[in-house]
Amino acid sequence: MPAPVTLKSLAAATGFSVTTVSRALAGYSDVSPSTRRLILEEAERRGYEPNLLGRLLQGQRSQTIAIVMPTSGPQFPDPFFAQFVAGVGVEAAQAGFDLLLSPQDSSSELEAYRRLMTARRADGLLLIRTRADDFRIRYLTETGVPFVSFGRTDSVAHTAWIDVDGVAGQKALTSHLLELGHRRIAYITPPGGLMFTRFRLQGFREALAESGVAADPALIIEAGLSEQAGKDTAMLLLERPEPPTAIVAGNDLTAIGVMHAVRARGLRVGDDVAVGGYDGIPASEHLNPPLTTVYQPVFEIGQLAARSLLAIITAQPARDLPVLVRPQLLARASTLGTHSQRGGGALD
Template sequence: MPVTLHDLAREVGVSIATVSRALSGAPGVAEETRQRVLAAARAAHYRPNVMAQRLQKQRTDTLGIIVPTSSTRFGDPFFGDFLAGVGDKAIEHEYDLLVSTRAPEADELHTYERMVRERRVDGLIVISTRPHDERILYLLEQNFPFVAFGRSDIDAEFPYLDVDGEYGMYHATRYLIALGHRRIAYISAPYTFMYSTHRLQGYRKALAEHNIPFDEQLIAIGDLRDRSGYNLTRDFLSRENPPSAIIACNDWMASGAIGAARDMGLTVGQDLSILGFDDVPLAQIVHPRLTTVHQPAYEAGWHICDMLIRLLRQETLEQRHVLLQPELIVRESCGPRATS
């Protein structure tokens, strides 16, 4: 039913080859003919069949991203912003964006194979990288174009963009130290995320620089949700020698920590300092407003997508490894150590 090149060709009285050339702007067609074709196309509301184009061109003009919905990550506004950045960039260059949630029961690599082997997409964006990331190893092995959001510790080079978690945590920790804190608890993200390690590094580096011994007891691992921030904070605060400050690996856990402190009768920002990571909108809503490390989610998505598109177009990337330096946003949840 929809109008095809063939229809237009018959209409105008030329061959489909000429129509194709006229519409694509290819050289080798008389200006007068081109105008006739364009007029006919407009009149008939012609639109190309993209599937036919894709089969012919052996390109899908589609980018893919696979997100685990089971994890906490999808409901996180950080992710929504990231995706918005990716999407805006993609459409700017007329790429489609295929978002696939990972079927929970299925093997994760199976989802990647589906994308790669069945040629559903031209390139992939890999998010929340992990140590020894098998997805990256697979894509490298298949020689499939991708850009990762985050680094990994595998023994191979690949293009990525990452927010420098070590840098961010280093400065956050220094900030707390400058405020007089010495016992700073740290609520980490699970070590299955590569960034956990980096951020912890920054924390340790700042401590070391100020000759504060690293205390294993002050490290806890949360699940990124506010509930675990709450529980772990209650745990920390009920010890005999409680910390005077707590750093959480994301704003949700930090917000949970604020709730715990409040429930235990402490004034956050005075009796206890709490510092987050991400700077999601929530950070400005909780009371007191959260001092945190800002991750430019939208920009990161935008930039990664840009890198991937350049990769696909064979343009040389000026930088295959981008490390963004996050900024510490000082609000009200941290203060000088209470002199008790």
């Protein structure tokens, strides 16, 4: 292990003080050209790299942003999260920031935030899955920690968010089904506290209202966002005397569960029962049949969230938050029917 090259060793080698070496390298004007050249040469020759820690300790920055993932057990593999993280990571790397992942079950989540910030481990935070009354947002706002959330909230005035327009998204999907002639449309709504749940439900209702279709409360069921939850709920729906002709799931994972249930009842997805998802994960295109869903550009959202957070951290002029992104309806065979799937050409 070679002795590290520090400002001190450079100072000793060149005969100048640590201060002068530091300022020469930083490009200050109170160093004579000849001195600067000498120091730069020496630094170059010995391969000097500033020690990040010294620099950070001095400036009280860690050059790191963190994402706390609310997860219990091996649950994170939701492709939705993965893409968001990827977007954030790429953007952060570009700015020379590192990305800290902190998987925490929700009970210890607040503790995780506190620890990250008081240990000055991260300069800012990214939040996902916001809630109407979100204790995390309240806490972070109170303590003045820089953060950006993917999702809105009601709990406090908070504008550093970026979100996808759930009302428009769900409305587009539901209208699509209504246009196809469906009247008994079931909606498996995501867990109550989550903010996007409310918007999507609103979109669902608005679409029905605009078509003059009465919303049947019995067709709106709350369930988790897992495949299993989708399957179980769909089973219950299909066992009814008057089963729905279309089932809209809370996300794509849930929709996969619904598709299983439909098939298990001996029905054909897309022909006998239409199924809709939400998120537009990559796999949705390759499902059997391809899933009609609402695409959210999560990777790009991750990038934008990271960029905005970095701007806030470095206290740059106000950025363009909040942002409401418009999602995109992807109509595929799970609602259009499998005849269209045979077209083949649609895949290219």
